[in-house]
Amino acid sequence: MSQLPEPARARPGRKPPRVEPAGPVRVGFVLVPDFPLMAYTAAVEPLRAANTLSGCPLYEWWHAAPGGGAVRASNGVTILTDVEVGSAREAERVFVCAGGNPAGFEDPALFAWLRELARRGATIGGISGGPYLMARAGLLDGRRCTLHWEHVPAFEERYPGLDVVRSLYEIAGDRVTCSGGIAALDLMLHLIEADHGPGLAAGVSDWFLHNQIREGLSPQRMDLRQRFGVRDPRLLRVLAAMEANLEAPLSREALAELARVSVRQLERLFRALLGRGLHRHYLDLRLDRAHQLRRESALEASEIAAATGFTSADELSRAERRRRRPAAVASVSSGRS
Numbered sequence: 001m002s003q004l005p006e007p008a009r010a011r012p013g014r015k016p017p018r019v020e021p022a023g024p025v026r027v028g029f030v031l032v033p034d035f036p037l038m039a040y041t042a043a044v045e046p047l048r049a050a051n052t053l054s055g056c057p058l059y060e061w062w063h064a065a066p067g068g069g070a071v072r073a074s075n076g077v078t079i080l081t082d083v084e085v086g087s088a089r090e091a092e093r094v095f096v097c098a099g100g101n102p103a104g105f106e107d108p109a110l111f112a113w114l115r116e117l118a119r120r121g122a123t124i125g126g127i128s129g130g131p132y133l134m135a136r137a138g139l140l141d142g143r144r145c146t147l148h149w150e151h152v153p154a155f156e157e158r159y160p161g162l163d164v165v166r167s168l169y170e171i172a173g174d175r176v177t178c179s180g181g182i183a184a185l186d187l188m189l190h191l192i193e194a195d196h197g198p199g200l201a202a203g204v205s206d207w208f209l210h211n212q213i214r215e216g217l218s219p220q221r222m223d224l225r226q227r228f229g230v231r232d233p234r235l236l237r238v239l240a241a242m243e244a245n246l247e248a249p250l251s252r253e254a255l256a257e258l259a260r261v262s263v264r265q266l267e268r269l270f271r272a273l274l275g276r277g278l279h280r281h282y283l284d285l286r287l288d289r290a291h292q293l294r295r296e297s298a299l300e301a302s303e304i305a306a307a308t309g310f311t312s313a314d315e316l317s318r319a320e321r322r323r324r325r326p327a328a329v330a331s332v333s334s335g336r337s
Contacts, residue, residue: 102129128180
């Protein structure tokens with residue numbers, strides 16, 4: 001079984017020993033149509049920089065995609081692949097990069113190939129929505145994993161037995177999962193450090209003007225203070241409780257008790273600091289989650305309603321229509337003016 005090496009650590013006061021590489025680490029990138037280009041480039045570019053800065057071919061890589069040929073990213077850029085799915089091409093590490101709606105992707109040949117690569121000793125990784133496909137292939141059973149926060153709700157509904165965390169990346173033996181975006185850069189810097197020491201990893205980080213290498217357990221999203229631009233600790237406690245309780249929404253009274261204010265005071269806080277009422281904010285959180293689940297899962301309408309705190313699919317549908325109605329009214333009014 002392929003295991004990722006631990007980062008080399010030098011003794012205090014001593015220069016790290018120079019270890020000549022036995023040969024380039026071979027890395028495969030499996031790009032699924034509509035893959036996120038930023039996440040892919042954040043993963044492959046550090047390998048190129050490591051080769052350039054070291055003056056040695058420390059890494060080499062290849063690309064594959066379902067169906068072969070050119071594969072299109074979500075922004076329209078295409079990458080020409082050079083390996084057929086199912087080929088005997090070797091790699092120490094293979095990363096699946098996917099975006100869009102990974103829940104709707106079905107390719108038994110690709111899943112079988114990933115399992116075969118794992119049996120041959122490759123470390124299998126997933127970037128952004130890639131872990132979804134690893135789970136579809138049965139490669140995450142018993143492993144802690146992460147993926148982009150947007151995919152997490154649907155993923156947890158489909159795979160309730162998997163240990164999902166909202167970290168930047170997770171390394172669980174010969175399985176690696178990454179939330180995507182520029183977190184892929186932090187992951188690759190960690191792997192470069194493990195392979196060739198902290199000096200090269202720091203050099204690559206500097207190369208990309210990345211002045212802080214983040215740990216894998218760092219959170220994916222900004223904290224609530226940054227996201228909403230509020231500092232009031234009472235409101236922050238309530239916002240965190242709302243996001244954690246979408247399936248069984250808390251009452252206004254329970255939220256006010258959490259904030260240690262009256263319901264009327266809490267309503268005033270919401271309107272003063274967020275420009276909207278408590279009920280409107282909570283409802284929008286639940287409707288946004290429902291939209292994610294509808295787009296990224298095969299759940300029935302009734303199951304989506306239950307997962308977002310609605311008593312029925314009809315109630316959810318009515319709430320969605322009411323949210324769309326102000327935009328439609330504004331559009332009509334604008335056309336008449």
